[in-house]
Amino acid sequence: MSRGKSKGCFATFVERKSPALYTALKMHDRSSHSTGKKRLKYLCSTLIGRLDAATGEIVPTDGRGHKKTEPAVQPKQGPIPISHTDRRFFGATYLFDRISEKIGVTADLKQCFPKDYKKILSIVYYLIFEDANLLCRFGRWSRIHRHPFSTDITSQRSSELFASVTEEAKSQFFCLQGKRRVEKEFWAYDSTSISSYSEHLQQVRYGKNKDYDPLHQINLALLFGKKSNLPFYYRKLAGNIPNVKTVRELVKELNILGYERIKLVMDRGFYSAGNINELFKNHYKFIVSASTALSYAKAAIKKQGTLMRSWQNYSEKYELYYYSESIAWDYTQERLYKGDAIKGSKRMYLHFYYNPEKAIEDGKNFNRYMSKLQNELLTGKHFSEHEAAYKKYFETKETPIRGIQIAPRQGAMDEARSRCGCFLLLSNEVKDAIPTLELYRNRDVVEKAFGNLKERLNGRRTLVSSNQSPEGKLFVEFIALIYLSYIKKKMEEKDLFKKYTLQSLLDELDVIECYEEPGKAVIVGEILRKQVQIYEDLGVGAPVDETSLD
Structure with missing residues (x-):
């Protein structure tokens, strides 16, 4: 290539300043099928950098004549090892x-x-x-x-x-924690309500609020180990679901988690014949409080009479009388896949307790209730939830001359008053009344746990508005509850x-x-x-x- 023909060309400039680069470009050009002049012109028109006049080296640029800089390396997320005192x-x-x-x-x-x-x-x-x-x-x-x-x-x-x-990670954690304290331990099961300012959460509903809070709510069911005094499982429920409806779902989830040798302690709100049958069906052991108005309870109280209140059945430690007997529970298991039901009998223990001080207070409350019913009947201000009680305890007559006449059904009142001061526990595991009572009374660890969750962990009301956030927040608060329960037990x-x-x-x-x-x-x-x-x-x-x- 003569200098006269290429005067002013960038190739000439490269040849003068960097012969090595020019030779490399020319050799690359000869390997092409194109003419040397066209290939060299094409190659030379591609910007590859700026030629340093002092060193003869090519300095890469960003297209505007500025020197290229390496992009900043983003720091990794997570805890940073200590780099200073x-x-x-x-x-x-x-x-x-x-x-x-x-x-x-x-x-x-x-x-x-x-x-x-x-x-x-x-x-x-x-x-x-x-x-x-x-x-x-x-x-x-x-x-x-x-x-x-x-x-x-x-x-x-x-x-x-x-x-x-995620629900999967939570379930895995419940399973791991439960297996650490599942052996030979009764589990206290109870629920509480948590009010919410948000009406957009799926499970927020009006329901029976134990704190008498007028807001919408969600319900929280909790399982607590009796010996360890530590929680290891909870469920979040819609705010309008009563306790009695939760037992069957609890049994299903415990089976999924793979727990064995399950023993539950529950209050009266969880009692129903269907729930007892479900517990028997799954071979679960239980202690549950029940109403003394149940037919078999009334029959036992009538049968024993004053014998239940004899001195040999008195507990000085708990200041009450006690009595136990074994009954045959009418067991029914519905088989939906066959459309029939299996019927039989299961052995169950009835434990009765009579507290004289409680009897006095119950008697006063009963008399107040009777006066309230009578006043409602006389004034005509009836309440639908009291209709059954009106018919049970009073006979009502109305005449054109004398108006409304109210007569008490004394037999029904005496029968109800005979149960004042009494309470009943059922179990398919514990035969004796006092050990059963102690196990049941120890379930107050759940009440204390609910107090810790609502007061110390700021869980009385949810302040989140998305459906995912409260699930995760409740889980973290549940973890904190484990520590609080441990510390308080040791204290x-x-x-x-x-x-x-x-x-x-x-x-x-x-x-x-x-x-x-x-x-x-x-x-x-x-x-x-x-x-x-x-x-x-x-x-x-x-x-x-x-x-x-x-």
Whole structure:
């Protein structure tokens, strides 16, 4: 190629400034079927960079003459390993860590939520420690406390976490936790209502509210281990579903989860003949309260008479009389696939209890009720729910001259008054009355748990408006309830409530600090003997040896 023919061409410029590049382009051009002039012109018209006049090297550009820069690498999400020295409060979250390891919550959460278990644990710790505080304040707590996730979880991230909790992962967690404490243990089963400001949630309905809250509600059913005093299962229900309707579904879900040797303790609201048949059908053991107005209960009370109140049947510990007998339960199992029913008898124990003090109070309430019914009949202000009681306890006549005449049915009133102070427990497992009573009374752990959930964990009312978020939020609150139940049980066993409230005990431990430095073990601050004693009373080891104590 002569310089005269290519004067002003970029190829000439390349030949002068970088002979090596020009030679490479020319060799590439010769391998083509095109003419040398056309190929070289095509190749030279492609912008590949800027030629450095000093070095003769080609510097890549972005098309506008600017030097190309590598794109910034986005940091990975999740906890960031400590990269600077820090000092945080440590004592209370250390307690939660040890409890979590002891009862298997960390291991089970890690198996069910491998990516998010540390976030869940951190939010749980916050809910326990910050009494009834909203999650929007998590960042402040996170900056001064050592916790599993180690960094802040914003409100948006926590909402995304709640929405990501699946039914499959929850069921797996219930199964793992239940198998840790299923052996030879009665389970207390009860439900409570949680009010909601939102009317857009699918299961929010008007229903019987135990807190007399006028809002819509959802119902929450909970299973609690009697010996461990720890919850391990819950179900969220529509707000208008009565307790008696939940037992059959509970039995189905427990079968799916693979639990065996199930023993349930339930109050009167769960009693029905159909539920008893369902429990017998699945070979479940049970203790359930029932009405003394049932036909077989009235027959037994009439048969025993004053014998039930004899001195040899008196319990000084519980200040009541008791009596037990065995009956044959008329068992029926409907077979839908065959269109028939299997009938037979099952053995069941009736345990009666008579409390003289309760009898006086029940008698007063009964008399007030009779007066109320009579007044409604005389004034003509009837209530549909009282119609059966009007006919049972009063005979009503109306004449043109004397008007409405009310006459009491004394026999029915005497029969009802004879049951004042009495209550009944049924069981297919426990033969003796006092052990049955003790097992039943221990179900108050569920009531305490509902109190913890509503008050301390801010669960009295739901503040979310999507159907996914409340499911996840309830699950995280349920995890927090496990820790609270463990701590309160240990405090009761060691009589710590005489010295501390739950919050003051956590505050006593929370003053312990830790010092963190990159690449080194955590250094725990000073710890007093009384703090070590608290750790020991709660069943965990202190974070330092006693030799280093003041």
